[in-house]
Amino acid sequence: MAVTPVSIGRRGEPSVRLHAADNVVVAARALAAGTTVDGVTLRRDVPAGHKIAVAEIPVGEPVRKYNQIIGFASAAIVPGDHVHTHNVAFQAFERDYAVGADVTPVEYVPEAERATFQGIVRADGKVATRNYLGILTSVNCSATAAKMIADQFRRPGLLDDYPNVDGVVALTHGTGCGMADDGEGIAVLRRTLAGYAEHPNFAGFLMLGLGCEVNQIRGVSQGWRLDPSRPVETMTIQEQGGTVATVRAAVEALKAMLPKANEVTRQTVPASELVLGLNCGGSDAYSGITANPALGAAVDLLVRHGGTAVLGETPEVYGAEHLLTRRAVSPEIAEKLVDQIHWWEAYTAKNNGSMDNNPSPGNKAGGLTTILEKSLGAVAKGGTTNLTGVYGYAEKVTAKGFTFMDTPGYDPVSVTGIIAGGATVMCFTTGRGSVLGTKPTPSIKLATNTEMYERMSGDMDVNCGVILTDGESVEAVGERLFQFILDTASGRKTFSEELGFGQEEFVPWQLGAVM
Template identity: 65%
Template sequence: MTTSTPLPARTAAPLLRLAPGDTVAVAREALAAGTAVDLAALGEAGALTVRTDVPAGHKVALRDVAAGEAVRKYGQLIGLASAPIAAGEHVHVHNLAFTASQAGAGSADAGPGGYAVGVDARPTPLVPPAERRTFDGIVRADGRVATRNYIGILTSVNCSATAARRIADTFRWPGALDAYPNVDGVVALTHGTGCGMDALGEGAQLLRRTISGYARHPNFAALLVIGLGCEVNQVAALTSGFDLPPEVPVVAMTIQEIGGTTRTVAAGVERVRELLPVVDAVRRVPVPASELVLGLNCGGSDAWSGVTANPALGVASDLLVAQGGTSVLAETPEVYGAEHLLTRRARDPEVAAKLVRRIRWWEEYTAAHGGSMDNNPSPGNKAGGLTTILEKSLGAVAKGGSAALEAVYEYAEPITAKGFTFMDTPGYDPVSVTGLVAGGANVVCFTTGRGSVFGCKPAPSIKLATNSEVYARMDEDMDVDCGRVLTGEQTVEEAGRELFELILEVASGRRSKSEELGVGDEEFQPWQLGAVM
């Protein structure tokens, strides 16, 4: 199995089997108990009688399964039967279970540590120069390429959040930026920490790395950095680590030094007004698609995520890699149990080893807090048909296409490699994408089966609905209807190519649905590690 399993031949049959030998099929539509399903579309003779009501997107057993026997989907293990399962029965949380020993099972050709390394790492040929694509980007003075042009207001500590928001709010009113058509906005990114922590500890270091990554993001043309004055995460120390070119204005302010909230807001508004003409003096120019860093994320997943939207995004990821660009998969808890598919694509043993080390860290981290990696599927995921973390992960890794895995990064580290890469992040969407954007992602694609209203300023967020029902119900929030793959209107390949074109358009300035709605200010959520003191 590759991580972008193609959808089987289109059919009107109510059941969809994703790989030969699968124990289960997925119900295309809600099936009532007693429904007889012709198995001819699955290449088998006879009929299957559905024994219990099965919601759309949920699994149906294709044969009898004994208690303790492996259950397979996508051609891979997704759990063990926790009770005998009869052919035609609904397969879900009541009769399918996960144990940690099932995760990272690797494969028959696995090497030391239980993982096959590099056996599927095939270099992606770059398209010929004459076929290289471009987008209309903004080239900064030091050569960094932006997809948006914001003034950013960053905070060192939660205590300065209100002042930062009030400064940004001054420029939200209709007409406030009409004189500056090349400025995408003034955005305040606040957070809930910055003090009550060990100044030299892992948590403080991670926070500074995340904020510094945002400060260096090419989509910020100028910055205000606001602190209180007495916090652990001191503004002067923070800004000294930004390592920005002199062309990027950085204005540092502390509320205690200026004399309170009202004076800080007034001073901040004045500085933004001074910066606006400077920031507006940019123009978009054609730049190679290789300058794109595409963040890959999913949230509110359902059973169709791994069948439609995620594989389509995997196609788009591969197309970008072929252009010389970069894509970044994340959400380590949501590749757990499918990491062997990524080690098989690692370009060298060290890349694979780094990924496995992060998996082991997560096992220890969750165990230390009394949790389990299988706690990851949310109630919404389960209502959408996902049962175990293995099943969720197998669908999630499809976002990464089939290109070789070139690098593995820790949270919010700068993404420097070209090609397909991975960043260690939590599965919680705002925290995950915050790490990706801190690393340099200048476009994010976000797949959702239950419906997400996610944005991630300063990077544009493109949302892909896994099914047409969610797309129609939430059309103000969804950019792409990948449910057309299920109806036969598109193949996964066609959906991926269409998405790639949309990525280029959005990178060129076309506003995504989340941008039209103004979503993305509150989703800045740095990963909080360490003791709160």
């Protein structure tokens, strides 16, 4: 979906109309009863980001925003009404998937003119944006020991002689035992661990287990495609003789990896080597107006320069998936996406839930009424180019261009899968103010509104709220963001990196029975 708002960019306007056919507009700031917007008078106070009716909407009739259905009137709505959960209900409806209808040729930038960044080229040709040593765990039982090991490398002076190493990070999780030794649950966990083991942002790693778990290290590591020159160690706490002995041995093993890990230099590589992850969290109604479309504009630029982008959060494209199937380059790709949507419908129903359970209380406070509305804003992160691939959770992303991965809407689980798929930079849009970080991949925070950006200026990297407050165009902010992405890939630290986020946000999707 390309957001082409009618009134956006008019600095000082009290409301934003996103399409001429819409029967609601969005409050650009908190508005008092009696204020006139878009030719109607407000019947009550309306919070910033919330919707105002500009036409009559009888009971049962659709509420339209972005010229798309975001819900149905559960009570009669008249012009000037505040439109939200008190008078709008979620309802499933048929979408026209029109597979491939919007596929268009991509105007690629000639290779000689493509943007570049300063990346780290590994021996196997993969390009990294960061240079970490990692500690991966096979089971929750080795998590505390793994964190103890990583903590040793935070002591002053220990990494001073290795300026090219970004740090030592322990990525732990809460599963690996009490589960079946085959089937979907363990397959997803092992695929996720494999994605991190093979990730170019790790110069080397230690795989740590307890010893008696279901998820044995020999099973985890089967099929890994590792660069033979990458240093890798495995050990279990039981074989080492306990926690103290394990920490001592692991620290020595990682210290031995440091000299080789430090032997890297950044060099100029084309933007086509970049894999950009796309996620949002703590969204508000401005997400689909400012930050998400701006990120979509940056994605369009990255695709034109030969790069790859990965959109996730399947529950947050629900109701907007038809906008993606129209861009699918083949029926098989569209069918895979639709199958994922159907799986989620069955999954939520089985657990006595609804796809409309997704908007959080914070989302609703920010003006998002239904999952349909949230999804229409969320898909804007994917820009306008063709959909070239659809992947399962943590599957390796191999297609160039704009792609999709099946992930939950829960942010840590979603970004974990996307990074396992190969993302070397993450862009994370937020309206309420999420502070998520993601190691070993840097996470860029995009604020949807200027008020939150200024309030949380130590967490937010880019203010996309200027699209509303300063009248900047989506395209101009997208171009600036594209350069920021390249700078980050070249080594510029994000606020989440400066603050040390990323170790606790590794959360593989836990599926299957816990026994």
